[in-house]
Amino acid sequence: MNKEFHLQSVLVIDDDIELTDMLSTYLSGMGYSVNVKNDGEAGLSEAISGHHYDLILLDVMMPKMDGFDVLQKLRASHTTPVLMLTARGDDYDRILGLELGADDYLPKPFNHRELVARIKAIVRRYTLSAGGGGTEQDLLINDIFLSPSSQQVKVSDIALELTTTEFMVLRLLMLNAAQRVTKEQISLKVLGKPLQAFDRSIDMHVSNLRKKISAVAPGDKIKTLRGVGYMLLPE
Amino acid sequence: MNKEFHLQSVLVIDDDIELTDMLSTYLSGMGYSVNVKNDGEAGLSEAISGHHYDLILLDVMMPKMDGFDVLQKLRASHTTPVLMLTARGDDYDRILGLELGADDYLPKPFNHRELVARIKAIVRRYTLSAGGGGTEQDLLINDIFLSPSSQQVKVSDIALELTTTEFMVLRLLMLNAAQRVTKEQISLKVLGKPLQAFDRSIDMHVSNLRKKISAVAPGDKIKTLRGVGYMLLPE
DNA sequence: ATCGCCTTTACACAAGCTTTACAGTTTGCT
DNA sequence: AGCAAACTGTAAAGCTTGTGTAAAGGCGAT
Numbered sequence: 001m002n003k004e005f006h007l008q009s010v011l012v013i014d015d016d017i018e019l020t021d022m023l024s025t026y027l028s029g030m031g032y033s034v035n036v037k038n039d040g041e042a043g044l045s046e047a048i049s050g051h052h053y054d055l056i057l058l059d060v061m062m063p064k065m066d067g068f069d070v071l072q073k074l075r076a077s078h079t080t081p082v083l084m085l086t087a088r089g090d091d092y093d094r095i096l097g098l099e100l101g102a103d104d105y106l107p108k109p110f111n112h113r114e115l116v117a118r119i120k121a122i123v124r125r126y127t128l129s130a131g132g133g134g135t136e137q138d139l140l141i142n143d144i145f146l147s148p149s150s151q152q153v154k155v156s157d158i159a160l161e162l163t164t165t166e167f168m169v170l171r172l173l174m175l176n177a178a179q180r181v182t183k184e185q186i187s188l189k190v191l192g193k194p195l196q197a198f199d200r201s202i203d204m205h206v207s208n209l210r211k212k213i214s215a216v217a218p219g220d221k222i223k224t225l226r227g228v229g230y231m232l233l234p235e
Numbered sequence: 236m237n238k239e240f241h242l243q244s245v246l247v248i249d250d251d252i253e254l255t256d257m258l259s260t261y262l263s264g265m266g267y268s269v270n271v272k273n274d275g276e277a278g279l280s281e282a283i284s285g286h287h288y289d290l291i292l293l294d295v296m297m298p299k300m301d302g303f304d305v306l307q308k309l310r311a312s313h314t315t316p317v318l319m320l321t322a323r324g325d326d327y328d329r330i331l332g333l334e335l336g337a338d339d340y341l342p343k344p345f346n347h348r349e350l351v352a353r354i355k356a357i358v359r360r361y362t363l364s365a366g367g368g369g370t371e372q373d374l375l376i377n378d379i380f381l382s383p384s385s386q387q388v389k390v391s392d393i394a395l396e397l398t399t400t401e402f403m404v405l406r407l408l409m410l411n412a413a414q415r416v417t418k419e420q421i422s423l424k425v426l427g428k429p430l431q432a433f434d435r436s437i438d439m440h441v442s443n444l445r446k447k448i449s450a451v452a453p454g455d456k457i458k459t460l461r462g463v464g465y466m467l468l469p470e
Numbered sequence: 471a472t473c474g475c476c477t478t479t480a481c482a483c484a485a486g487c488t489t490t491a492c493a494g495t496t497t498g499c500t
Numbered sequence: 501a502g503c504a505a506a507c508t509g510t511a512a513a514g515c516t517t518g519t520g521t522a523a524a525g526g527c528g529a530t
Contacts, residue, residue, distance in 0.1 A: 018310050018336050117528070163475060180386045184360060191476090196339065197349070197356040200519090201477050207520055225386055226485065226518065227399050398486060426487090435508090436488050442510055443486095461496065461507065 009052060012036045013043030013070065014059035014085060019108075023057065023115075026192060040065030047074050055122065058102075060086035068100060075101045081122045085110075116192035139174045142221050142235055144213070146174055155216045162212065165190060169205050173222065173232040182229035206230055244268045244287060248278030248305065249294035249320060254343075258292065261347060265428065275300030282309050290354065293337075295321035310336045316357045320345075374409045377456050377470055379448070381409055390451045397447065400425060404440050408457065408467040417464035441465055 010032050014020050020036045027034045035053075037043035041064040047056055056074075060067035071082060084102045103122045106115065136148030145154040151167055153160045162170065168190045173181055183202045187195040195202070210222055223231045245267050249255050255271045262269045270288075272278035276299040282291060291309075295302035302319060309315070319337045338357045341350065371383035380389040386402055388395045397405065403425045408416055418437045422430040430437070445457055458466045 018307065021310070022336060114528090165476070179384045194360050195356065197352040199477085200479085203519065204477075204521080211521090224519070225399070228386065231385070400487070434488085435490085435510095438508065439488075439510080442508095446510090459508070 009033045010035070010055050010057065011043070011047055011053040012057045013038075013040065013047075013062070013067070014057070015039055015062045016059065019085075026188075026194075039063050040067065040070045044070045044073055047080065048077060053080055055119065056080055056082045058082050058084050060084060071100045071102060083118060083122060119192075139171070141174050141177045142233055143217060144170070144174065144221065144232075146171055155213055158216045160212050160216065162209070165205055166209050166212070169202075170209055173230060177232045178234040180225050180228055180231050184229075186229065243289055245270070245290045245292065246278070246282055246288040247271045247292045248273075248275065248282075248297070248302070249292070250274055250297045251294070258350075274298050275302065275305045279305045279308055282315065283312060288315055290357065291315055291317045293317050293319050295319060306337060316360075318353060318357060374406070376409050376412045377468055378452060379405070379409065379456065381406055390448055393451045395447050395451065397444070401440055401444050401447070404437075405444055408465060412467045413469040415460050415463055415466050419464075421464065 010027055012020050012023050012027075012034060014023075014036075015038050017038065020038065024034045024036055035046065035051075037046050040062045043056075043058070043062075044065065047053065047070070058067045058070060062070075067084060067086070071084070074080070074082070081103045082101070084105045086105070086107060104118050106118055138148070139146045143156050145157075146167075147153070148171065151164075153162055153167065153170065169186060172186060172189055184195045186202050187193060187199070190205075191201070206222060210220060213221060221233050223233055225231055245262055247255050247258050247262075247269060249258075249271075250273050252273065255273065259269045259271055270281065270286075272281050275297045278291075278293070278297075279300065282288065282305070293302045293305060297305075302321070306317060306319070309317070314336075316338045317336070319340045320343060321340070322343045338360070339353050341353055373383070374381045378391050380392075381402075382388075383406065386399070388397055388402065388405065404421060407421060407424055419430045421437050422428060422434070425440075426436070441457060445455060448456060456468050458468055460466055
């Protein structure tokens with residue numbers, strides 16, 4: 001999966017207030033700074049304003065200026081990754097958008113998982129081609145060594161095979177070592193969606209992490225905070 | 236789980252009289268003030284009437300105005316958490332509802348436990364995003380050190396193993412050190428429900444707290460205010 | 471179609487919250 | 501003082517809920 005999911009700043013251009021509210025909530029919850037414009041004209045001027053955006057979510061059908069126009073004009077000067085959103089499901093839109101330089105295309109209605117998956121895919125592609133800068137710091141806590149730049153984890157100097165999600169959960173726990181991390185936080189930051197009732201997926205990822213870690217080093221390095229979440233033990 | 240937020244007021248919008256009666260009885264029993272409207276129009280006007288609601292339970296299929304319409308119009312001005320109820324189980328409804336800004340979706344028929352779980356999940360999410368995290372300060376009173384970020388308590392520099400509830404009781408007492416804290420307050424803020432007659436659970440939590448603290452440091456740091464509640468001694 | 475992996479389901483288990491029970495204590499009343 | 505009623509402390513039982521994890525299911529990627 002992606003080597004590095006480290007979005008800082010996202011611009012959302014869509015006239016659907018409900019949708020932009022939702023996107024804003026979720027993306028903010030994932031730790032990103034989100035800016036919203038509700039028509040094409042305002043969106044374009046913000047996009048080329050000088051403020052740097054790592055990703056633009058762009059609706060096709062909008063008042064004043066549609067998404068294709070925005071994209072075309074934007075591409076005259078910027079290479080910012082763009083994910084197009086549209087209510088129509090036909091291929092023509094898709095092809096037109098991609099020809100104009102969109103990075104991907106997402107038909108409405110879409111669910112969070114799909115949105116997150118596509119955002120991740122774009123960011124991965126972009127950061128890899130842009131030389132994939134490893135600005136992330138390596139971490140070493142309680143005999144666990146984690147290197148974001150190479151997506152590698154070593155415990156007691158033995159390499160572990162982690163999935164991307166497991167890696168991100170571990171990284172979040174290590175970044176907050178000796179501090180409680182709630183399941184809500186993990187769900188938002190790692191999976192990009194709020195924790196739902198009866199959702200056990202975080203438990204599973206932690207369980208799998210523990211299994212892989214304890215296969216190499218004895219003792220549980222992850223403490224359960226019942227009814228709250230988890231905590232990485234510092235020692 | 237965040238128990239520091241107590242639902243006060245719930246609005247139920249559903250044309251199924253039997254169901255609303257049941258919900259009303261049940262939620263009232265949990266200590267919430269419940270208001271019921273039996274069609275979408277009445278529901279919407281109540282929701283935006285100025286009376287504050289902490290949560291709205293909203294049926295999809297209703298006369299006059301369906302749940303999606305209500306939700307859409309509500310979202311123009313309000314961010315009140317909404318839990319959608321519907322007889323249909325298909326994903327499209329769910330996605331549409333979530334896009335319009337619903338917080339969750341509950342297919343009928345549902346049982347009490349599921350309803351309560353989903354309400355809790357929403358409340359948890361809501362209070363978390365409403366700045367529950369960063370403002371919690373470490374406290375040091377009468378040789379008791381309490382750190383919310385790590386959910387850790389040390390007495391005379393020796394770590395205690397407290398449950399989350401015990402931790403929250405102690406924190407509440409420390410926040411109000413040298414001031415009386417009634418059992419009613421403790422029940423509301425820590426357990427999230429009003430104190431019932433013959434309810435001894437607060438006494439038990441305090442008793443367990445005392446036991447754990449005095450195992451490490453002699454002398455009772457918690458004073459009993461007979462007929463009122465408890466107080467943490469400052470010295 | 472196949473693979474990998476995320477999510478859901480199911481169930482046993484454990485943690486810990488609440489209730490029960492009873493002894494001890496305080497308060498209020500005569 | 502004497503007594504009853506109300507309140508509190510706490511051990512132990514009971515019960516609810518959260519958690520660990522295997523296994524099945526689902527879904528995007530290839």
